[in-house]
Structures are given as C-alpha cells and as structure tokens.
Amino acid sequence: MSKTIIINGKECVFDGNKTVLQIARENGFYIPSLCYHEKLGPASKCRVCVVEVDGIRNLQTSCSTAATDGMKITTDSPRVLEAQRMVVNLLLANGNHNCMICEKNGDCELQDAAYHLGIELPAFVVEEHEDKDDSGAFIIRDGNKCIQCGRCIEACNRLVVNEVLDFGFRGGHTQVVCDGNKPMGDSSCVQCGECVQVCPVGALIEKKAVGKARSWEIQKVRTTCPYCGVGCQQELHLKGDQIVRVKGVEGAKPNDGHLCVKGRYGYDFIYSKERLTTPLIKKNGKFEEATWDEALDLVADKFKQIIKESGPDAIAGVSCARSTNEDSFYMQKLFRAAIGTNNIDHCART
Amino acid sequence: MDASIKKIVARYPDEKSAIMPVMQHLQRENKNFLSEDAMDQAASVIGCSKSKVYGVATYYTMFNTQPVGKFHLQVDTCVPGFLHGADAVVEHLEKKLGIKAGETTKDGMFTLSRVQDLGSCATGPVIQVNDRYFENMTLAKTDALIEALKSGKEPENDPSMTVISKCGVLLNDRTQKDCRTIAFYKKNGGYQSLKKALTMKPADIIEEVKEAGVRGRGGAGFPAGMKWSFLPKNDSRPVYLICNADEGEPGTFKDRQIMEFNPHLVIEGIAISAHAINSKKAFIYIRGEFNWIADILDAAIEEAKKDGQLDNVDIVVHRGGGSYVCGDETAQIESLEGKRGNPRVKPPFPANSGLYGCPTVVNNVETLSSIPYIIQNGAAGYKKFGNPNNFGPKIFGVSGHVNKPGIFEYPMGTPLKEILEAAGGVKGKLKGVIVGGLSVAILTAQEAETLILDFDSCVKAGTALGSGGIMVVNDTVSIPELALRTIEFYHHESCGQCVPCREGSLVIEHKLHDLVHGKGKIEDIDLILHLTANIKGLTLCPTGEAFAVPIQAMVTKFRPEFEALVKR
Numbered sequence: 001m002s003k004t005i006i007i008n009g010k011e012c013v014f015d016g017n018k019t020v021l022q023i024a025r026e027n028g029f030y031i032p033s034l035c036y037h038e039k040l041g042p043a044s045k046c047r048v049c050v051v052e053v054d055g056i057r058n059l060q061t062s063c064s065t066a067a068t069d070g071m072k073i074t075t076d077s078p079r080v081l082e083a084q085r086m087v088v089n090l091l092l093a094n095g096n097h098n099c100m101i102c103e104k105n106g107d108c109e110l111q112d113a114a115y116h117l118g119i120e121l122p123a124f125v126v127e128e129h130e131d132k133d134d135s136g137a138f139i140i141r142d143g144n145k146c147i148q149c150g151r152c153i154e155a156c157n158r159l160v161v162n163e164v165l166d167f168g169f170r171g172g173h174t175q176v177v178c179d180g181n182k183p184m185g186d187s188s189c190v191q192c193g194e195c196v197q198v199c200p201v202g203a204l205i206e207k208k209a210v211g212k213a214r215s216w217e218i219q220k221v222r223t224t225c226p227y228c229g230v231g232c233q234q235e236l237h238l239k240g241d242q243i244v245r246v247k248g249v250e251g252a253k254p255n256d257g258h259l260c261v262k263g264r265y266g267y268d269f270i271y272s273k274e275r276l277t278t279p280l281i282k283k284n285g286k287f288e289e290a291t292w293d294e295a296l297d298l299v300a301d302k303f304k305q306i307i308k309e310s311g312p313d314a315i316a317g318v319s320c321a322r323s324t325n326e327d328s329f330y331m332q333k334l335f336r337a338a339i340g341t342n343n344i345d346h347c348a349r350t
Numbered sequence: 351m352d353a354s355i356k357k358i359v360a361r362y363p364d365e366k367s368a369i370m371p372v373m374q375h376l377q378r379e380n381k382n383f384l385s386e387d388a389m390d391q392a393a394s395v396i397g398c399s400k401s402k403v404y405g406v407a408t409y410y411t412m413f414n415t416q417p418v419g420k421f422h423l424q425v426d427t428c429v430p431g432f433l434h435g436a437d438a439v440v441e442h443l444e445k446k447l448g449i450k451a452g453e454t455t456k457d458g459m460f461t462l463s464r465v466q467d468l469g470s471c472a473t474g475p476v477i478q479v480n481d482r483y484f485e486n487m488t489l490a491k492t493d494a495l496i497e498a499l500k501s502g503k504e505p506e507n508d509p510s511m512t513v514i515s516k517c518g519v520l521l522n523d524r525t526q527k528d529c530r531t532i533a534f535y536k537k538n539g540g541y542q543s544l545k546k547a548l549t550m551k552p553a554d555i556i557e558e559v560k561e562a563g564v565r566g567r568g569g570a571g572f573p574a575g576m577k578w579s580f581l582p583k584n585d586s587r588p589v590y591l592i593c594n595a596d597e598g599e600p601g602t603f604k605d606r607q608i609m610e611f612n613p614h615l616v617i618e619g620i621a622i623s624a625h626a627i628n629s630k631k632a633f634i635y636i637r638g639e640f641n642w643i644a645d646i647l648d649a650a651i652e653e654a655k656k657d658g659q660l661d662n663v664d665i666v667v668h669r670g671g672g673s674y675v676c677g678d679e680t681a682q683i684e685s686l687e688g689k690r691g692n693p694r695v696k697p698p699f700p701a702n703s704g705l706y707g708c709p710t711v712v713n714n715v716e717t718l719s720s721i722p723y724i725i726q727n728g729a730a731g732y733k734k735f736g737n738p739n740n741f742g743p744k745i746f747g748v749s750g751h752v753n754k755p756g757i758f759e760y761p762m763g764t765p766l767k768e769i770l771e772a773a774g775g776v777k778g779k780l781k782g783v784i785v786g787g788l789s790v791a792i793l794t795a796q797e798a799e800t801l802i803l804d805f806d807s808c809v810k811a812g813t814a815l816g817s818g819g820i821m822v823v824n825d826t827v828s829i830p831e832l833a834l835r836t837i838e839f840y841h842h843e844s845c846g847q848c849v850p851c852r853e854g855s856l857v858i859e860h861k862l863h864d865l866v867h868g869k870g871k872i873e874d875i876d877l878i879l880h881l882t883a884n885i886k887g888l889t890l891c892p893t894g895e896a897f898a899v900p901i902q903a904m905v906t907k908f909r910p911e912f913e914a915l916v917k918r
Contacts, residue, residue, distance in 0.1 A: 044695045045848045047888055058887035064695055086884045090853035124877060126860045148846065157399075166401035167690065167846070169408045170673075172856045174846030180386055180404040188400075 003069040008076060020073055021049055021062035031075050032084055032113035034200050035149035036063035039159070039256060046149055048087045048113060051075045059083055085117045092122035096129065096144035102202040106215030109200035110147060130175065135185030138207050138265040139196055141176070146203035148174050152195035160258060164189045193264040197248055197257050206245045208265065213239035222249060225263040229324045230254060232263055243267050303339065316343035355395055361666050363631065364706055369396050369406055369688035370671050373413060374638070382480060383417045396688065409690040410671025411465070412638045419454045419461035421499050424478040428467040428600045429788055429835050430821055433750040434474030440464060442489050446496060459500070466839050467600040467674070468639055471749035471819065472511045472756050481641040485509045512756025514772055517735055517743035519723045520716065521759045524611040530646060532653040535614035541659050543722035547622040548662065555626035559721065561729035563741045568594055568677070568714035569787060569816040571805040578627050580701035581709045590705040591629040592712045593620055595636035596682060598674040599787030600839060601819030604745040605715035607757050609636070610643045613650035617665065619718035622725055624663035627711055631664050635682050638670045674843035678891050679712035681845065692847045693891035716745060736762030740804035744818055748773040751824035766801040769820065778824035786816020788836055789896035791903035792823070829908035830915055833901055834862040840897035848890040854881050855897055865915045875912050878905055
C-alpha cells in the first residue's frame with residue numbers, strides 16, 4: 001500500500017521502505033548530502049543532509065531516517081539551512097578546496113552544496129595540509145580535498161572487496177590509507193578506480209584526465225566496454241573525439257558503475273597508429289591489406305581444404321574472453337554444426 | 351600461531367575481537383613498539399586486511415607505531431592535571447631531559463609525551479611510565495623518579511588521597527592489605543547476594559532493580575532496570591553483558607576505586623545481572639591505561655571461578671587502547687568487535703542489535719556494583735539513600751582546587767557544599783565548579799552555592815550530574831585557558847567520523863588558541879558561540895554535545911575574560 005510523507009507542504013507518495021532523502025530526491029527537492037551514495041547506503045557521517053522532522057527535537061539526517069506514513073518534513077527552514085551551512089563551512093575551512101584549478105569543478109558535490117547554500121567563501125579558514133599521492137598508475141589522491149566521507153573505503157571493502165583502503169589515525173588526523181599507510185602505487189591496489197567513481201569531491205581523480213577538459217566541455221556517450229564478455233556499461237567523457245575519462249554507468253546492469261582497471265583506464269589503444277583497421281593477408285611472407293570478403297573467403301577455403309584432407313577434427317575453435325555468451329554460443333554452433341567437430345574451447349578456461 | 355596468541359584469540363566468540371589484545375601482546379614483546387611486521391602478523395592471525403589493522407592501531411593512542419624510548423613518560427595535562435600543576439612537571443622534564451614533549455632522548459632511554467586524561471584526577475599530577483602510574487608528583491618526586499628509572503630501580507607510586515565512604519555500599523576498607531581477596535570479600539558478606547539471586551527468577555530481579563530506580567552511573571542516568579527490560583523476549587541469539595569500565599571523562603576516577611580495591615563487588619554485580627538478563631558471557635571493557643587494575647580483575651575472576659561463584663557466566667576482561675569515545679556504548683561494542691571505536695548510528699539500539707549483532711546490555715561499573723546491595727537489601731533498602739527519582743549511593747570524585755582532593759561515597763542528593771567541605775574546602779577563592787565530568791556546563795561560584803548533587807537537581811541548575819567527577823576551579827585560573835584545555839581534549843578524542851565534531855572541535859580549538867595567545871578577534875568569540883549552538887544535537891554521537899555544552903557555558907558565563915584577551 002502506498003504511503004505519503006509531506007515535504008515542505010507537498011504530499012509525496014512512496015511505496016516500500018525508503019528514506020526521507022530518497023523520497024525528497026524523487027520529488028525534486030534538493031537536500032545537500034556528501035557521504036550518502038545510492039549503492040553504498042546511508043552513513044550519517046557528514047551531517048549535511050539534516051532536515052526537521054515534525055515531533056523530533058533534534059535535526060535528523062535524511063539519508064538514514066526511514067520514512068513513515070504521515071511524516072512531516074521541512075528541508076528549508078532557517079534552522080536547517082543554518083546547520084547545513086555550518087557543516088559545509090566547516091568542510092571548506094579545512095584543507096584546500098580551490099575550485100578554480102580542480103578537476104572536479106562543475107561536477108563536485110561539495111561545490112554543489114556550497115552553491116545551493118549560498119556560500120561564496122568559507123566563513124572561517126583553518127588550513128591543515130596533507131601531501132598529494134600520485135604514486136598510483138591511474139589515480140591521484142589529494143588529502144587536501146578529502147572530506148573523510150568514507151565512500152571510497154566502503155566501495156573498496158564492500159563493493160569490490162579489494163580491502164586496500166581504510167581510515168587510519170583519528171579525529172582531525174583521520175586519513176584514508178592504503179594497506180599499512182603505503183603510497184597507493186606501492187600498495188596492493190589494482191587501480192580499479194571504484195573509489196574514484198564514488199568520490200564526491202576532487203580527492204580522488206583520474207591521472208590521465210588532468211588538464212584535459214573542463215566539465216562543461218564534456219560530452220557523455222554511453223557504450224559497452226569492449227574488453228570482455230561481461231558487457232559493462234560505460235560512460236565515455238569526450239572532448240571532441242578524444243576520450244578524457246571513462247566512468248561506469250550507475251544503476252545500469254550488469255556492472256552498476258563498477259569497471260575494472262582495463263575498462264576504466266585502458267582506452268588508449270583506440271588511438272594507436274598500429275591499430276588494424278582492415279584484415280591482413282600474408283602474401284609472399286608479407287601482410288597485405290585485404291577486404292573482409294577476401295579474408296573470409298580465404299579462411300573458408302582453408303577450412304574446407306583441411307576438412308577434406310584430414311577430417312573436421314583437425315580443426316579446433318577457441319573463443320576469446322572478449323566474446324559475449326551469445327558470441328560464444330554462435331562459435332560452438334558454427335564449429336559443431338557447420339564444421340562438424342566438438343573441438344571447442346575458451347581462452348579463459350585454464 | 352604461537353600459544354600465547356592462540357590463548358588470547360580463544361577468549362572471544364569472534365576472533366576479530368582479538369585484534370587489540372593481540373597487538374597489545376606483540377607491542378609488549380617488542381620494546382613497547384608495534385612494528386609494521388607485528389601489524390602484518392596481527393592481520394594474518396585475525397584474517398583481515400592490513401589497512402584494517404593499521405586503522406585500528408592508529409585509532410588508539412596506546413599503540414606505538416613509531417619506536418619509543420625505554421621509558422615512555424606520559425604526563426596527563428588535561429583539565430584536572432592542568433589544575434594540579436602538570437604543566438610544571440612537563441616543563442621540568444623538558445629541561446631535565448633536554449627534549450621537548452613528543453621527543454625521545456638521544457640515548458633512547460626516555461620519550462616524553464603530553465597525554466589526555468589518565469583518570470587520576472585527585473592524585474595529579476600523574477606520570478604514566480610505560481604501563482605504570484606515578485601519582486601525586488612534585489618536581490622533587492619527578493627527579494627521584496627519573497633517577498630511579500636510570501639506575502634500574504623499581505620506583506614506588508604514591509596514590510594517596512582522601513577516601514570517605516558515608517554509605518559503605520560501593521567502597522570498602524582499602525587500608526586492609528587483603529581488601530582485594532575473595533576471603534576478605536566473603537568475610538564481609540560477599541557473594542551472598544549472588545547466592546540469593548540465583549534462587550530468584552530473572553524477571554523478579556529485573557523488577558527489583560526497576561523498583562530501586564537505579565539510574566545509570568556512567569553519566570546519562572538512564573534507569574538500569576528499564577534498559578534490561580528492552581531486551582527482546584524469546585530470542586534465540588545469545589545475550590551479552592558489557593561492564594563499561596572505560597572511565598575516561600576528565601574529572602572522573604570513581605570506577606577504578608571499586609575495581610582496584612573491591613573487585614569482587616563488580617564481579618558479583620556482573621554475575622547477578624548476567625543471571626537477570628540470561629547472559630552467559632560478559633565482558634569488562636576497561637580502559638587500557640588501567641592495565642594493573644585489569645590484572646587485579648583477572649586475578650579476582652580466577653579466584654571467584656575457583657570458589658565456584660561464576661558457574662552461570664564467563665567474564666572476559668578486555669583492555670581498551672586509549673580512546674575516550676569508546677566509553678559510548680556503541681563505540682565500545684565496535685571496539686570490542688576489534689574495530690575503530692566509531693559510534694554506531696542508532697537505531698538499532700544495543701538491546702536489539704549490539705555485540706556481534708546480538709542483544710547486548712552495557713552498564714557502568716558503579717551501576718553494576720550497586721546490584722548486590724539491591725538484591726540483599728531490596729529496593730527499599732537502596733531507596734534509603736537519595737531523593738525520589740534519584741536514589742542510591744553515589745561516588746563523587748573531587749579534584750582541582752580543594753585542600754583534600756579525593757573520593758567520596760555519599761547519598762545522591764547531597765549538597766555540593768557538603769562534599770566540598772569533606773574535601774577540605776576550596777583552596778583560594780572559588781571561581782567555578784564543573785560537577786559532572788568535563789562534558790557538563792561549568793557553574794559560577796554563586797550558582798554552585800546551593801547546588802544539590804543529583805540528576806534532576808543538576809538539570810534544574812542548568813548543568814548535569816554526569817559521572818559525578820567534580821572539578822573545582824579557583825580564581826587563579828583563566829577560563830579561556832580552561833576552555834582551550836577542554837576543547838583540546840575533545841578534538842584529540844573525536845573519533846573523526848562526523849563533520850561537526852571533527853571539524854567543529856578543530857575550528858574552536860584554533861579560535862581559542864588565537865584568543866589565549868592574544869591573536870584573537872571579537873568575532874572569534876561569536877563564531878565559537880555560533881558553532882557550539884549548531885553542533886549541539888547535530889553530531890552522530892553525544893561527543894559533539896560533550897564539548898559544545900561546556901565551551902558554550904564557559905564563554906557565556908565568563909565572556910568578559912574572553913573579551914579582555916582581544917587586543918584593541
């Protein structure tokens with residue numbers, strides 16, 4: 001049965017178990033939130049998503065407050081906005097949140113929160129700096145921009161289960177560490193980039209994207225990762241015809257935003273001058289460009305010849321890991337039905 | 351896995367709980383230093399990631415992930431230490447050893463550190479050397495301590511202070527040499543209550559405790575019997591009882607008085623309570639700095655077991671690693687599960703989902719120690735002490751500027767004046783009193799004049815009874831400096847999880863530092879008040895409130911002192 005909550009006087013209908021933040025977003029209310037991420041669940045740590053709930057004395061974090069039928073919520077009272085402004089101001093007070101040169105400019109949840117709350121400059125400044133870690137092959141970590149929301153840690157431990165990242169130290173000294181506080185490049189991190197995918201600010205960024213494009217120059221194109229048969233959904237960030245970065249598509253099957261190191265960072269090959277653009281046929285010891293018809297005819301002729309001379313079992317088919325299930329199905333069908341052999345295999349079998 | 355580590359791991363239902371004890375063991379075996387190898391070893395023994403272990407090791411202050419000297423001199427310079435002159439001890443040691451706090455002498459003999467609250471408030475200044483306390487230190491005694499350590503002699507500790515028990519329920523006669531033994535305890539009627547309780551139905555015990563109206567002595571004052579009755583009925587999961595002995599609120603040193611001198615009282619209280627809530631496994635989570643008291647508890651548990659007193663419950667003493675926030679019940683549960691001591695989001699509450707996701711009750715040492723008396727004398731006997739809604743005996747600790755600091759077991763509802771008189775009266779002219787541990791609002795001398803010490807009266811007076819740790823401040827003390835010490839403590843102890851606490855305490859510390867050092871502006875005072883007003887009630891756990899309330903009170907009540915520091 002549908003339930004209703006009232007947000008700023010508007011009746012919002014929902015089904016099932018939902019939090020106040022989820023319903024607010026579905027109904028077009030902006031509540032700044034920094035530690036909450038749809039696929040990681042509520043963390044209740046940043047305290048910026050607080051709202052007033054009728055009948056409860058203290059402000060409540062909307063990310064962790066379960067909506068109940070008839071609940072009355074206020075997201076824009078002076079009390080709420082003052083608390084939210086204080087939290088964002090506190091985050092801006094510490095570290096180096098200089099948007100002008102930040103890769104996340106225009107795509108940063110902290111910047112969005114500050115913008116919506118009307119914070120032009122932090123009201124008070126206390127700077128404590130940490131070193132930048134650019135030892136990773138593809139990821140730059142900037143502790144000066146980190147807000148300790150813990151999304152990257154949750155993603156590393158709970159989603160991809162690589163268990164590299166965790167919080168080290170305590171209180172104001174809290175930092176995200178790799179293994180036993182090693183530089184990322186010396187740690188067991190495989191650079192899958194899931195941490196970058198979920199980072200709300202510019203604390204984790206793609207090394208290859210630095211200086212390539214501002215967020216508003218980016219055209220986003222959805223595609224399927226060409227690397228393996230899983231078919232991960234990617235969002236290419238393009239400037240002109242050049243890929244600036246690759247993101248996983250959140251909420252899309254099968255990967256829900258995850259990508260592996262190859263899918264996320266291994267895209268340079270498409271610009272390689274050595275990349276083959278036509279089939280090649282070796283003639284007199286030298287490869288020569290050919291058409292697809294020529295190449296396929298040649299292969300078919302050779303197969304027929306081998307079958308005639310040595311029987312179909314002289315031929316074997318190996319499908320590659322890039323093939324989808326459907327491709328692999330067709331491969332075995334071709335070899336069993338058309339060629340007549342059961343010699344089929346897959347490169348990832350061993 | 352070597353035998354001693356195996357033994358540690360075997361004490362816990364879940365091996366992850368052994369992370370801290372295993373690291374404590376490895377650190378002790380390696381000159382008080384927890385090396386990277388040791389952390390890797392702990393990770394492989396427990397079966398968790400290296401970063402998890404590193405995160406735990408660096409969360410707690412007692413793990414030394416950098417090498418320290420043979421003797422680690424840790425001087426408590428938190429508020430009670432500050433009032434007792436600990437800064438002079440630090441300065442003296444800096445001069446004597448030729449190093450600054452935070453450094454190690456060239457010969458590797460001494461590391462000097464300023465540390466936060468060691469729970470020796472009436473016996474300050476206190477220096478913790480590795481895991482031993484040296485209390486009531488003067489400069490001359492500090493010299494003697496250093497000489498003794500240098501020459502390899504075993505120095506003596508002087509923990510003397512005033513001890514008065516008007517109620518005779520919680521404190522025993524510590525002047526008796528055998529006061530800790532089970533023989534002494536039983537001679538004075540000990541374990542009779544347990545015997546009686548085991549013949550009673552659990553529900554009847556809960557009813558009696560509810561009727562007695564015993565309110566939690568950890569600070570919040572929540573009715574203990576009611577807490578027990580929140581446990582789910584007909585649940586197949588095991589129930590855990592945790593005795594909260596993580597006494598860390600500055601100004602508080604009451605629980606250690608029971609545990610150190612009257613350990614069987616706590617144990618009997620745990621055994622009765624465990625029977626009442628059907629718990630077969632109980633933990634005493636004791637702050638790691640009280641290592642020798644943990645040893646006393648371990649020995650007393652062994653004695654009680656041998657005497658056949660603990661057939662209904664297995665009690666494990668778990669040593670913390672140096673963290674104030676672990677006094678919060680959900681942080682304590684996290685810590686006991688082998689994690690960083692970050693408080694959990696509530697709900698769920700521990701009664702439904704606590705330790706290992708099972709129903710759990712966390713009670714303070716003093717609360718549990720009241721249970722044997724209630725069983726023996728009934729709720730009516732307990733209610734002879736105190737006022738309605740505020741019954742029972744209460745241990746007050748008095749530190750700071752009084753002539754005879756110490757520990758006082760008086761009925762709830764005793765006037766503050768009477769306790770201060772028992773503590774030898776105020777030294778000098780009274781400026782303010784903090785009555786419930788550092789996290790409550792300071793009272794001016796005038797406000798303190800008529801204060802009654804019980805939960806409700808303190809709330810009415812605009813403060814809180816908290817843990818009953820009373821700190822007396824005379825007019826030699828600058829309140830802005832006191833405020834700076836206060837925020838330094840909370841900023842140091844903040845778990846770092848939520849923004850208002852982590853960053854708010856940092857900004858307030860910076861602004862108070864500026865003010866105290868003549869670099870402040872009038873706007874800074876207003877900013878501090880703006881922050882404290884908004885932080886209250888906004889944080890994930892009560893720690894935000896624990897500093898917002900006292901800082902706000904100090905600034906509001908003594909604003910002219912803050913303004914006077916601003917150069918015009």
